[in-house]
Amino acid sequence: MAKSNTDQFLDHNRRYAKGEAVHRPSHPGKQPIQPARRVAVVGCMDARLDIEDLLGLQTGEAHVIRNAGGVVTEDAIRSLVISHHLLNTNEIILVHHTRCGMLAFTDDLLKAGLEGDPTASELLGKATARNFVSPARSSTSPAAFHAFRGPLEPLDAPPDASNLERLQWDVRRGISAILNHPWIPTSGPDAVTVRGFIYDVDTGLLEEVPHPGATGSIG
Numbered sequence: 001m002a003k004s005n006t007d008q009f010l011d012h013n014r015r016y017a018k019g020e021a022v023h024r025p026s027h028p029g030k031q032p033i034q035p036a037r038r039v040a041v042v043g044c045m046d047a048r049l050d051i052e053d054l055l056g057l058q059t060g061e062a063h064v065i066r067n068a069g070g071v072v073t074e075d076a077i078r079s080l081v082i083s084h085h086l087l088n089t090n091e092i093i094l095v096h097h098t099r100c101g102m103l104a105f106t107d108d109l110l111k112a113g114l115e116g117d118p119t120a121s122e123l124l125g126k127a128t129a130r131n132f133v134s135p136a137r138s139s140t141s142p143a144a145f146h147a148f149r150g151p152l153e154p155l156d157a158p159p160d161a162s163n164l165e166r167l168q169w170d171v172r173r174g175i176s177a178i179l180n181h182p183w184i185p186t187s188g189p190d191a192v193t194v195r196g197f198i199y200d201v202d203t204g205l206l207e208e209v210p211h212p213g214a215t216g217s218i219g
Ligand SMILES: [Zn+2]
Pocket: 044, 045, 046, 068, 069, 070, 097, 099, 100, 101, 102
């Protein structure tokens, strides 16, 4: 059986981690609108992740959906439904990563800081080593920031068993959200596959997160 695109990208990733430039710069306008590898990636916006480089993706091969954390949010699902049903992708790859900023705060803490709680503002300022200036106003949107659940880590903390587990929990939650969505088929002739990974920003390597598995609890 032929190797899946995801497995080919893992081969690329091992070469990338050794310093090889697998992604080649390309001129725009020469590719069809449907991604040639039929792949959609959901990855964190972290400035240290070059998704095309670390997967060895070429221009025109994949959709890349990015947000804070690489979280499978309602908006990520929106893009994935369009990606599959209208643009023919059939492999989804989730990329979380070590040292992610989403380990360093909670939704409640950030919301309290934004709404003017001085203790929260001080904690956020300390955690990020910048002056947190609270707008001191309330808002109903965004309804959630999707910070990763579990005990807070210092910003940019190196990987350990505890924060890796928190990353894995969120990858699994994302895989489950996709597998359980009524508009994303994961069986039958039109099935989409979903696999999740944690990218190590120190080594450049991707590690697969087994699914199913623990997803952690609130609090
Ligand atoms: Zn991140």
